[in-house]
Amino acid sequence: MTTAENRAKAASLKARFEAAGAAPVDCAVLQPAEVLLDLYGEDVRTRAFVTSDPVRGEVMLRPDFTVPVVQMHMAEGAEPARYTYAGEVFRRQEDHPERAAEYFQVGYEVFDRESPAAADAEVFALFFETLKDYHLSPVTGDIGILTAAVQGLQTSEPRRAALMRHIWRPRRFRALLDRYAGRVPMPASRAALLSADNPLDGAGPMIGLRGEDEIRQRVDALRKDADTPALPSEQVSLIEALLKVSEACPFALEHLRDLAVDMPAISVAVEQFGARCDAMAERGVDVDTLAFDAGYGRSSMEYYDGFVFGFLNRQQPNWPAVATGGRYDALTRQLGQGKEIPAVGAVIRAGLLVDMDAGAGA
Numbered sequence: 001m002t003t004a005e006n007r008a009k010a011a012s013l014k015a016r017f018e019a020a021g022a023a024p025v026d027c028a029v030l031q032p033a034e035v036l037l038d039l040y041g042e043d044v045r046t047r048a049f050v051t052s053d054p055v056r057g058e059v060m061l062r063p064d065f066t067v068p069v070v071q072m073h074m075a076e077g078a079e080p081a082r083y084t085y086a087g088e089v090f091r092r093q094e095d096h097p098e099r100a101a102e103y104f105q106v107g108y109e110v111f112d113r114e115s116p117a118a119a120d121a122e123v124f125a126l127f128f129e130t131l132k133d134y135h136l137s138p139v140t141g142d143i144g145i146l147t148a149a150v151q152g153l154q155t156s157e158p159r160r161a162a163l164m165r166h167i168w169r170p171r172r173f174r175a176l177l178d179r180y181a182g183r184v185p186m187p188a189s190r191a192a193l194l195s196a197d198n199p200l201d202g203a204g205p206m207i208g209l210r211g212e213d214e215i216r217q218r219v220d221a222l223r224k225d226a227d228t229p230a231l232p233s234e235q236v237s238l239i240e241a242l243l244k245v246s247e248a249c250p251f252a253l254e255h256l257r258d259l260a261v262d263m264p265a266i267s268v269a270v271e272q273f274g275a276r277c278d279a280m281a282e283r284g285v286d287v288d289t290l291a292f293d294a295g296y297g298r299s300s301m302e303y304y305d306g307f308v309f310g311f312l313n314r315q316q317p318n319w320p321a322v323a324t325g326g327r328y329d330a331l332t333r334q335l336g337q338g339k340e341i342p343a344v345g346a347v348i349r350a351g352l353l354v355d356m357d358a359g360a361g362a
């Protein structure tokens with residue numbers, strides 16, 4: 001692949017999205033890092049190319065278009081809106097040096113209050129149709145069901161907040177769940193610290209940035225946490241069962257409706273999934289064979305809060321998803337200065353399609 005080929009592919013995909021009704025937009029390559037970087041979450045935060053500008057402070061090479069497009073729409077966009085863009089994004093690839101750190105994305109974003117289920121289906125069906133000549137496997141998920149399940153847990157607010165934060169780090173989430181369920185004993189060093197009359201006794205000289213007050217506050221918070229009753233084991237089993245749901249959409253829906261009987265907190269989100277399935281079927285998507293995996297999307301952009309999906313090349317297990325997207329309602333609230341609007345979108349990595357056109361993993 002050459003940059004020229006990728007650029008041409010990106011341009012033709014963008015023309016297709018324009019024909020589907022999206023207005024073309026562009027975004028600056030240099031974006032304000034201080035304002036925007038946290039919105040992406042940990043993965044991108046550690047992978048963005050950040051540098052400094054003498055006037056604007058910390059800036060980064062855009063790690064995606066969604067965040068700047070939301071910012072632009074919330075500041076000046078009329079509703080409803082559909083946008084498309086094509087351009088390079090930049091992410092460091094320490095863990096996957098074989099992957100490009102600079103690559104073309106072509107995106108389609110929908111801001112529409114009318115019917116979130118219909119907008120989800122519109123975006124998915126457009127990508128499905130655009131990618132139909134490529135041998136790719138679509139997979140869908142729903143971050144909204146997971147967050148609703150965590151919000152519904154009977155535990156302390158700090159524990160719920162910690163689990164919410166770590167939805168994006170599946171191993172850490174698992175370890176926290178085990179700890180909160182009382183399945184793993186407290187490490188001896190932690191037990192000794194919490195039972196000491198004065199935790200700073202014998203601690204040696206003060207080094208580091210935290211003052212004595214902060215250290216005492218943290219120890220107090222840990223003591224409170226240690227007194228929090230264990231998560232009821234039925235609730236832990238329900239979350240575990242939820243995370244294992246991975247089957248074709250109609251079976252997943254049935255399964256999730258069963259779980260919702262004992263986990264009423266997820267009912268609304270599960271019914272939204274049901275409405276999305278209907279809307280996708282209306283658009284001609286074969287929902288009966290479409291994969292749903294409740295854990296899908298847990299290691300991507302932390303701004304997703306509902307539907308998520310990807311198109312994977314199973315012949316190239318080391319490739320990232322060729323297309324990915326999802327719903328990000330809360331992000332519009334965060335950037336909306338008092339306004340918000342339901343929003344969903346996705347991107348195609350044009351260069352990977354060029355590689356497939358050339359026979360790689362086709």
Ligand SMILES: N[C@@H](Cc1c[nH]c[nH+]1)C(=O)O
Nearest residue numbers: 064066325326345346347
């Ligand atoms: N910006 C996301 C893809 C996306 C577009 N719209 C919604 N999601 C990414 O780079 O992975």
